[in-house]
Amino acid sequence: MKKTDKKGIKYYAKRTFRYMEGILYLLKSVLSDRQFIYLSCVIVGISSAVAVIILKTFAHSVFKLVHYIDGFLKLPYLNSILPIIGILLTVLVIRKFLDGSIEKGTSQIMIAVAKKSGIMPRKQMYAQIITSSLTVGMGGSAGLESPITITGAAFGSNYAQNYRLNYKDRTLLLACGVAAGISTAFNAPIAGVLFAIEVILADMSVSAFIPIMISSATGTIFANATLKEEVLMSFKQQLSFDYSNTIYYVLLGILAGFFSIYHARMFRKTEHVISNVNNNPYKKALIGAGLLAILIFLFPTLFGEGYEGIKALANDKAGHILDNSLLDKFKKNQWIILGFVTMTMLIKSIATGLTLGSGGNGGNFAPSLFVGSYLGYIISKLITLSGLKELSISNFTVVGMAGVLSGLFHAPLTAIFLIAEITGGYGLIVPLMIVSSISFAISKRYEKYSMDIFTIADKGIVFTSDKDKNLLNRIELHNVYSKEIKTVDTTASLMDIKAIFSATEQTFIPVIDHEQQIVGVIDFNKIRNIIFSDFQLKYTTLSEIMQPAVTASLSDNTGNVIALMDEQHLEYILLTQDNKLVGYIEKAHILEVYRENLKNLRIE
Helix, strand or coil, X not given: CCHHHHHHHHHHHHXXXXXXXXXXXXXXXXXXXXXXXXXXXXXXXXXXXXXXXXXXXXXXXXXXXHHHHHHHHCCCCHHHHHHHHHHHHHHXXXXXXXXXXXXXXXXXXXXXXXXXXXXXXXXXXXXXXXXXXXXXXXXXXXXCHHHHHHHHHHHHHHHHHHCCCCXXXXXXXXXXXXXXXXXXHHCCHHHHHHHHHHHHCCCCCHHHHHHHHHHHHHHXXXXXXXXXXXXXXXXXXXXXXXXXXHHHHHHHHHHHHHHHHHHHHHHHXXXXXXXXXXXXXXXXXXXXXXXXXXXHHHCHHHCCCCHHHHHHHHCCCHHHHHCCXXXXXXXXXXXXXXXXXXXXXXXXXXXXXXXXXXXXXXXXXXXXXXXXXXXXHHHHHHHHHCCCCCCCHXXXXXXXXXXXXXXXXXXXXXXXXXXXXXXXXXXXXXXXXXXXXXXXXXXXXXXXXXXXXXXXXXXXXXXXXXXXXXXXHXXXXXXXXXXXXXXXXXXXXXXXXXXXXXXXXXXXXXXXXXXXXXXXXXXXXXXHHHHCCHHHHHHCCHHHHCECCCXXXXXXXXXXXXXXXXXXXXXXXXXXXXXXXXXXXXXXXXXXXXXXXXXXXXXX
16 A cells, blocks of 8 residues: 555544544533433443454454464464464563553553542553454463453543543443443443443442443444354353252352462462563563463463363363363363363463463453363363262353352352353353352452452552542542651750740651651650650650651552551651651641542532
8 A cells, every 4th residue: 555545544534533523522512411421331332342343353363263274284383382472572562662561450440440530541542452462362361351341441531531521421431431341242231231330330320320231232232243153252052050959059159269269369479470580571571471382282272262162161072172282182081181171270370370470461351261161160070970960061161150250350240140141041040149159258258359459459559349448549648748847866855846846836746867767756745744844854855755656658548548547546647758758648638638529529
C-alpha cells in the first residue's frame, strides 16, 4: 500500500471518528442524563466485545495453526518455541511502545475505582489487547480474561472522561466494560453482570444493574454473532444432578478450597522468584520463557489458555491431552492418564507464574478454570476406577471449575452462574452451589483476600466493598500533611521546650538526632505540670519527659494511618520518608478532607 493511500485512510478514519464524536455530543445535549447513560453502556459494550473478539480469534487461530503445522510438518517442538517468541515480543512492545511498563490484573480496576475516581490510563484500551494476544495467543500459560476486563474498564472510563461524566457514571461505565468483556468471552450475560458487581464493584447500587445488564447483553449478542462455537468454552450437554453423589460434591468443594490456596501461593512464589531473577528484562524473559517451554514440552496442554484440554476432560476423552507428549503411546492406560492429569494440574500454577513473572501479560481466570476442571476429573475418575462408585466425569469436571474459580477470586455467585451458563442450563445448580460455597469458605479462612487483590490489599490500597475506606484511600498523605513543625535535638533543655510551647500552638514536639531521625516525642498534655513548675522544670531531664513516637511513612495508605491513630488513641501522627522526619498529619484534618470528598461525591 502506498504512503498516500495510508495517509488517506488515516485522514478518513480520524474524520469519521470526529463525526461520530460530534453526534454523541449532540445526543448528550438532547437526551436526559439517564438516556445518555443507556446509550453509552451500549457503545462501551460494543467496544469491549470487539476487543474480546480480536483477542479470542487470534488466540484460537494460533492454536489451530500450531496443530496444523504439527500434523503436516511433524514439528513436535513448535508449541514450546512459540511461547518464548510471544513473551519476548511482549517485553519488546512494552519497553519500546508502552513506556516500559504495563499494569496487570483486575486489581488495577479496583485501584482506579477506590483511589483514582474511576480514571484509567488511555493506553489500557489497546495495551492489554496487544500484549496479551502476543503472550497467550502464542502459547503463554495464562488467560485472556483479566486483560479483557482491564480493556473493557478502560473503554468505559475513557469514554466517560471524554464526555465529562461524573465519578458515579465513570465508575458505572467502567463496570459496564468489564461485564461486556466477560459476557462476550464466555457467552454468559448473567456471569458478566455478577463478575462486575461481585468482584469489581461490590458497593454499587441497585440502579447500576440496568446499564450493566445492557452492556452484558450487548457483549453476548456479539459473541453469538461473531464467535464460533469452537472458540467459546461451551458444554452444550444435558447435565443433571444425582442427589446420591452429594457427599462426593462436598469432597470436591473441600479439595477445591485447599487447591485454590495452593494455586494462589505457588503462583505468587513462582512469579516473585522469576521476576527477580535478572535485572535485564530480555534475559529475564528468556529464562522464564525457556523454563515454560520445557514444561509445555513435557505437558503440552499447558500451551495457551488450555480450554481444549478442559473440553477433552469434560467429554471423557482425556487421552487427547497426551497428544505430542512423551506418553503419547499410553493414551489407553487410564492410570497413566490420571497421573498425567494430576501432574499437569499441579504444575499449571508454576507455568502461569513463569509466564507472567518473566514479562508476559495475562491473567489467572482461565488457569483457575483449567485446574478446577482437572481437579474435578481426577476426583471423579479416581473414585470410578477404584470401584467405589461410577461418577459422571462431565459433571465433576465442569463443577470443579466453579469450585476453584470461587476459591481463588472469592466470587461464588460468578462461579455458579458462569458454569451454569456455559453448560447450557441449570441442571447442576445444586452441586455448583455446594462446591462453590464450600471452596469459598475454606479459601476465605486461609486467604483473607482474593488472588488478584492480595498484593495491594495487604498494603491497604483498596477495599472495594467499603465505601468509607475507598474515600479515605483517595486521600494522598503527601497532599494533606503539614511540614511546619518545631523540633528539638537530644541536647535541648526543658526551657527550650517551654519556649516552643509558649510561642507556638504546637501540642507536641518531636525530638530528632543529627540525621533527622526521630528519637521520641514530647506531649504538652503529659508534661503540663512540669512545664509550669519552676522546680520541676529545673531538675527534670529531657529523657524523663520524652515518649516513644508513633510514626507512619509518607507513602502509607491513609486508611491504615487512621486505623493506627484509632488503635493508639492519637490525634496526630509523625510522618517519615527514608526514616527521616518530614512532618505530621492530624486526624481532624484527614476527616475534614474526607468530608469534603464525600460532599463532592454527592454533588457529582
